[in-house]
Amino acid sequence: MTAFEKFPLGKPGFVSNILDRAAHLRGDDAKLLALEGESSSRAYVVHRDSLVVAQDADSPRALLTIEEALKFGANPGTIFLGLREGSAIFGMGISAAAVEALLPRNDVKVSELRGMAMQGVVPPEQLSAIAMAKSMVTWHQRHGFCANCGTRTAMKEGGWKRDCPNCKAEHFPRTDPVVIMLVTSGDKVLLGRQKQFLPGMYSCLAGFVEAAETIEDAVRREIFEESGIRCTDVTYYMTQPWPYPSSLMIGCTARATNEDIVVDHSELEDARWFSRAEATLMIKREHPDGLAGPHPFAIAHHLLGRWVHGGNNATA
Structure with missing residues (x-):
């Protein structure tokens, strides 16, 4: 399939959304914790401008099980992206040290997202969810401290907010x-x-x-x-x-x-x-x-x- 067929006129990358964002679940910590433990839940693992993908026999796979993501070294703090056919999809970050440990392995690969998307390695219908994961992981990595008082903030609302325990300021991701x-x-x-x-x-x-x-x-x-x-x-x-x-x-x-x-x-x-x-x-x-x-x-x-x-x- 050519790039013109993957991205026909009116359908550039990152626009085909497959997720129900299910925002009503973001405030339910118990529910989100339970969803993380379900075998059907999946995660996209992001490192800077790259994506961690499993190297299956036939092709790379961006959507990892939570167990796979953690074994690869992803950070345990997950961002709830939404539901796909009833299954929870999360976004996860990973440290540079963990990525270094993955590089010699054959069962996993860390590849630049834009290149994979342009080459069609990642299915176009998944790109919107991956974009969400990448944006949110980057935001948390850059906004760990309160812009108002400098105190370390805490992730809330399934990752869609950070709260300051000191001055009570609420911080939200921006576009x-x-x-x-x-x-x-x-x-x-x-x-x-x-x-x-x-x-x-x-x-x-x-x-x-x-x-x-x-x-x-x-x-x-x-x-x-x-x-x-x-x-x-x-x-x-x-x-x-x-x-x-x-x-x-x-x-x-x-x-x-x-x-x-x-x-x-x-x-x-x-x-x-x-x-x-x-x-x-x-x-x-x-x-x-x-x-x-x-x-x-x-x-x-x-x-x-x-x-x-x-x-x-x-x-x-």
């Missing part, structure tokens, strides 16, 4: 909104590349939404700051959770009102206008100069592909 935009001018599209991109790859421009800023204003500001292009007619398309560490990509389209590009080289290596014909070849990986668009795993591919297949008003 950072990011706008990502397809900007067009007639039959041309604006794409840019960052230095860390693969050679020849161009993608949609993007940036974080700032405090007290609307999505529309963020789109216009980011495009102007990075490329000198003024925009109007900002329209929402779709969102994609992005667990690096915990963002929400807000896909939008916009129409340019000028075409003279002034690249901010602190943000971009290059930005260019591409014709629809060129963009089509880039998506297909058939451009004569070796240029390519974003991978179908990313929302940028779906913004560009939607435009290539009939414009911003086309259905995905």
Whole structure:
């Protein structure tokens, strides 16, 4: 199965949710403890940007039994992600020392999540739950102390809250909104590349939404700051959770009102206008100069592909 088949238009990575979050169970410590002990319960084990997977005979397996996760060295504190067909799914972290001990083994592998997702090693329908696990594990690792008084906080509500025993402050995981935009001018599209991109790859421009800023204003500001292009007619398309560490990509389209590009080289290596014909070849990986668009795993591919297949008003 190709990447285009794994992530058809309108279905980038991390959007196909298989879980009932079952938030009503988060406050029931006894129930959650009982669920951890059930043989049908499973866990995703996350280390930084990587995932711990069992090496079965036929293929890697991301969804581990709780017993497997603990034997591999996962931390005992579990985050309740939700239910799948009545069985509990948890997220677990693992220390760097435990990961080091796993590296020589043949029955387990620690692999970078994005690479596995793009290659289809992890089933696309599991990626949303894995993104949840990764975001939540990262949040707990970074927010172990109260931002108000500095006291060590305690995990509560199945991992969806941390409480300070000293000042009684409650801390909740956050999601950072990011706008990502397809900007067009007639039959041309604006794409840019960052230095860390693969050679020849161009993608949609993007940036974080700032405090007290609307999505529309963020789109216009980011495009102007990075490329000198003024925009109007900002329209929402779709969102994609992005667990690096915990963002929400807000896909939008916009129409340019000028075409003279002034690249901010602190943000971009290059930005260019591409014709629809060129963009089509880039998506297909058939451009004569070796240029390519974003991978179908990313929302940028779906913004560009939607435009290539009939414009911003086309259905995905």
